Amino acid sequence: MEQSSMLFQKDGKNYLRLDCENAKELSMKLGEKTYPFTKDGKKWILELPFSTAVNYVQICVDGQEVLLPELPIGHGYCHLYNYIELPDGNELTEIRDIPHGTLVHEFYMSGISNNWERFIVYLPPCVPSEGLPVLYLQHGFGESEISWTTTGKANIILDNLIEMGKIKPFALVMCDGMVKEKFGLEERLNHVLLERMLVEEIIPMVEKKYQFGGCKEKRGMAGLSMGSVQTTRTVCDHPDLFSEVGIFSGFLRDFIEGNPDRDVVDRKPYEQTHLKAMDNPAFNSYFHTFLRCIGDKDSFLPRFLAEDEIIREKGIHEIRRIYPGEHDWNVWRPCFTDFAQMIFR
Numbered sequence: 001m002e003q004s005s006m007l008f009q010k011d012g013k014n015y016l017r018l019d020c021e022n023a024k025e026l027s028m029k030l031g032e033k034t035y036p037f038t039k040d041g042k043k044w045i046l047e048l049p050f051s052t053a054v055n056y057v058q059i060c061v062d063g064q065e066v067l068l069p070e071l072p073i074g075h076g077y078c079h080l081y082n083y084i085e086l087p088d089g090n091e092l093t094e095i096r097d098i099p100h101g102t103l104v105h106e107f108y109m110s111g112i113s114n115n116w117e118r119f120i121v122y123l124p125p126c127v128p129s130e131g132l133p134v135l136y137l138q139h140g141f142g143e144s145e146i147s148w149t150t151t152g153k154a155n156i157i158l159d160n161l162i163e164m165g166k167i168k169p170f171a172l173v174m175c176d177g178m179v180k181e182k183f184g185l186e187e188r189l190n191h192v193l194l195e196r197m198l199v200e201e202i203i204p205m206v207e208k209k210y211q212f213g214g215c216k217e218k219r220g221m222a223g224l225s226m227g228s229v230q231t232t233r234t235v236c237d238h239p240d241l242f243s244e245v246g247i248f249s250g251f252l253r254d255f256i257e258g259n260p261d262r263d264v265v266d267r268k269p270y271e272q273t274h275l276k277a278m279d280n281p282a283f284n285s286y287f288h289t290f291l292r293c294i295g296d297k298d299s300f301l302p303r304f305l306a307e308d309e310i311i312r313e314k315g316i317h318e319i320r321r322i323y324p325g326e327h328d329w330n331v332w333r334p335c336f337t338d339f340a341q342m343i344f345r
Contacts, residue, residue, distance in 0.1 A: 006070060007086070014048040014086055018068070020061060029058040029065070053088040054151060054329040056081045074151040078142035083151060091160065092337055093153045098163040099125035101155055108205065112197050113190070114182040117175070119202060120145050121210065122155045124162055124169035130211035133170040133218040133344040135244065136198060137336075138177045138227025141191075141262065145176040148336075151329050157337055170344050171212045175202060177227055181265075189264035191226060191256055195234045199241065220289070220343050222246025224332045225300075229254045236274040239286040244343040247292045248335040249300065249327055252307045278314040289342045290318045293335050295325035 006017050019042065020026055026037040026044045037044035048055075056076050058065050067073060071082040104121040123129050137154065139147040148154040154172060161167045177194050180187040207213040221242050223231040228250020235242045256262045258269030277283060292311070294304045311318055321338070325331040 007084070014051065016046045016048055016084065018044045018059070018070075020044055023061045025060075025062050027060045029060060030055065034060070048084065048086070051086060052325070052330045053086055053090070053093070054333070055084045055086070056328070057084055058082065072150070075139075075143045075147050076151070090333075092157050093333060094160075095156055096160065096163075098159060100159050101125045103149060103155060106206065108201070110197055110201055112201065113179050113193055115180055115187070117179075117197070118145060119173055119175040119206070120149060121206065122149065122158065122172035122174070123210070124158060124171065127169050129171060131218075132212040133168075133220070134173060134207070134213040135170060135340075135343065136173050136175070136203075136219070136221040138175065138194070138221075138223030138230050140177075140223075140225030140227055140249075141256070142178070144178065145174045148172070148174050152332060152336065154336055157333065158340060161337070161340055167340055168344060171210065173202065173206055177223070177230055191230060191263075192233075192265075194230050195237065198234060199238055203241070216241055216243050218243075218344070220244025220246070222248065222291075222336070222339060223250065224248040224335070225250055225327065226256060229256055233274045235287070236277040239277060239283070243287055244289045245287050245291065246289070246335070246339040246343075248332050248339075249294045249298055249304075250292070251300075251303060252292075252310055253303075255303070275310070275314075278310075278316060284315070284317045288345070289339070290316065291321070291335075291339050291342065292318050293321040293323060293331075293338075295327060295331035296322050297325060298327045298331070300327060 008015050021042040028035045028046055030049060035046055035049055037046045059068050059082055067080055068082055073080055074083050102123045105118060106121060107116060107118050110117045137148055162169050177191055179190050179193045181190040181193060213219045219242050221231045221235055228247040231247060232252050233254060235245050253272050254270045258267055294301055323331045323334055
């Protein structure tokens with residue numbers, strides 16, 4: 001069953017209709033709130049309490065949370081979630097009858113994590129990969145390497161921007177930032193390892209195979225939330241590798257390392273040594289684009305605003321944008337769309 005057949009509008013309101021005739025009770029969780037469905041014959045109907053494009057929900061059948069295959073499924077908050085997508089009139093996120101790029105899943109054994117790793121490569125349509133610029137694009141905490149091309153629709157956005165002539169084609173590489181370091185039979189989350197894996201393993205391997213990137217001018221990095229932390233640390237430690245930087249709903253400082261609620265590895269809080277790179281007077285010449293952005297209702301907005309002082313104190317040249325929205329894909333899609341049109345000009 002297609003999602004569109006379950007969604008309908010009436011009197012300007014959006015409704016979800018599900019076929020669970022044997023259920024005694026049906027409800028939907030959105031954040032901390034629960035919304036009950038109403039039985040209508042053999043169907044269950046709920047007026048949706050949102051109008052935003054992307055909405056993570058949990059469907060509960062007789063009090064039990066379930067994943068419905070009829071609704072899209074994405075990674076979020078360390079769980080698999082159903083999400084409901086409402087039309088928002090944004091043609092850039094719509095699949096249209098145009099040339100589309102290719103997504104390739106690559107696997108390798110990492111000597112750094114001592115584990116099998118997967119990353120996804122987006123190759124734009126109708127052009128050879130050789131000589132293309134490449135953006136290394138990271139997801140947030142509790143998500144995975146598929147998030148930017150499922151819920152994020154980054155590949156569809158790029159297909160449309162290329163077809164409209166708004167950008168020159170470039171490739172994407174999306175890695176699993178929730179790095180699990182293997183010790184025998186035990187695995188521990190260690191997000192810090194991504195930097196070494198990128199620099200020492202992934203970039204040399206993928207750029208040799210596809211012949212894109214190859215130099216600072218043709219390489220960028222961006223990420224959302226935890227991915228922004230990984231981005232900031234990586235580009236500050238290796239400014240010779242990247243010319244474009246995107247920090248979406250994100251941070252200059254690493255609040256994850258040493259945080260008992262986020263960092264599974266038992267270690268002290270990070271001393272933010274990567275920020276010393278910003279003391280170099282040449283820092284502003286390292287990057288063509290340094291975008292920092294967030295939603296105006298993001299719960300992390302106070303941290304973002306506090307880091308404005310770091311930008312002012314160190315004299316960093318940035319593009320700073322505040323979008324309407326929270327800490328979710330309704331902000332990150334526009335962040336990525338705008339950033340894609342700034343880079344590799």
